[in-house]
Amino acid sequence: MRVLIVEDAGETALYMRRALEEAGHVVDLAADGPTGEMMARGGAFDVLVFDRMLPKKDGLSVVTDLRTAGIATPVLFLSALGDVEHRVEGLKAGGDDYLAKPYAASELIARVEALGRRHEGGAPSTHLKVGELEMDLLARVVRREGRKIDIQPREFRLLEYLMRNANQVVTRTMLLEKVWDYHFDPQTNVIDVHVSRLRSKIDREFDKPMLHTVRGAGYRLEA
């Protein structure tokens, strides 16, 4: 897991870093509010750990700003101010958890992992994109250059497989296995026919063809 710790007390920061790294995570440090905010916006972290009090811009306002900027990375607040009002304040500002000092390393780790767990293990992608071609797996809709394209179930599976392997050659055998669940050669031209149909939908009417034949090898969908 990639964790960003924003903490001004050098000692504490290093201690936390060591604890999290020993638990197998990748840790970055920032020492003040603006730096932390910048890094949080740029780098793709799984969890942010913020000290409540920070030089220049305090943790609370940084998180408020991150949230209004649409950044949803989970935040764990860390502070010596452990009373209820402060904790509630932190959660209201858009924090996801609040841990009062002093705390045990094991609890820090457990809470960071609880926060990160959902995000990374979370959802398998429901949307594929190859160049200007897009597929929404849930809505079962395909678009090229924004225009909706009507597509049949088998064509959909075929295209999905091609998109998941975009810019690579996909053999006929692979297609038979993955799109048709055939584990033998049907001795017919099913694939040719469906590739042809798919082409007529995603390539005809558009300038550049995306679905290319690789003679003797198979097909390749290019961005």
Next chain:
Amino acid sequence: MRVLIVEDAGETALYMRRALEEAGHVVDLAADGPTGEMMARGGAFDVLVFDRMLPKKDGLSVVTDLRTAGIATPVLFLSALGDVEHRVEGLKAGGDDYLAKPYAASELIARVEALGRRHEGGAPSTHLKVGELEMDLLARVVRREGRKIDIQPREFRLLEYLMRNANQVVTRTMLLEKVWDYHFDPQTNVIDVHVSRLRSKIDREFDKPMLHTVRGAGYRLEA
């Protein structure tokens, strides 16, 4: 937000319920482990609040079981045992937060809302579950009690809609709009026919029917 509180001490449960309801949430109660687990599996809650110690089956094991069953609803543990090991234990079992008693109502509310917030903003769910009936939106597969059920596209949409509105009555008009995209009455019995077909697949061959008729109103899929 829909919240399930699983707590055996009646007093405490009622106090929590009132606090959350005043904050505008819908609250259900359960008094022991198995009941809580059942409700958590069936009803679509945004947050689960579990007491650590519960009659019959303790909170920890219930949550472990829910997680292995693939139910990812955020869990807030609540307990008098506030020391570090217990907190870590709760988070490891799959809890998302841990609040030690005594706590202020405002903090309970803030934490429940923090948990719910995270969940709803997330990716669209790709997996639906109502009782023993499961639907994988991406793989387009339906199972009941683990057995795979073959289902037609229109039946799939119908069932999806019923599952998304499980335990609630769904009217014929709603079905026509959402499943058929008709915005008028086709004057036929399409719905009856498809409900019948769906029943023959998901209910026939199983002990308890899940798809119930609500005479004069519509249908309801029950856990």
Next chain:
DNA sequence: CTGCTTTATTACAACATTGTAATGTATTGG
């Protein structure tokens, strides 16, 4: 260039899915 092989396209037949209509069964109010 010619003949051979691979790939494309088209037309059609088999099959699957969907909606309609007819018939049968349960529920409710009088």
Next chain:
DNA sequence: CCAATACATTACAATGTTGTAATAAAGCAG
């Protein structure tokens, strides 16, 4: 209990989807 109504089931017809086969076109080796 009967009639009226709502719902369930079955059979069938219309339509959509898929695979096969025939034919055409393209690429390649000699």
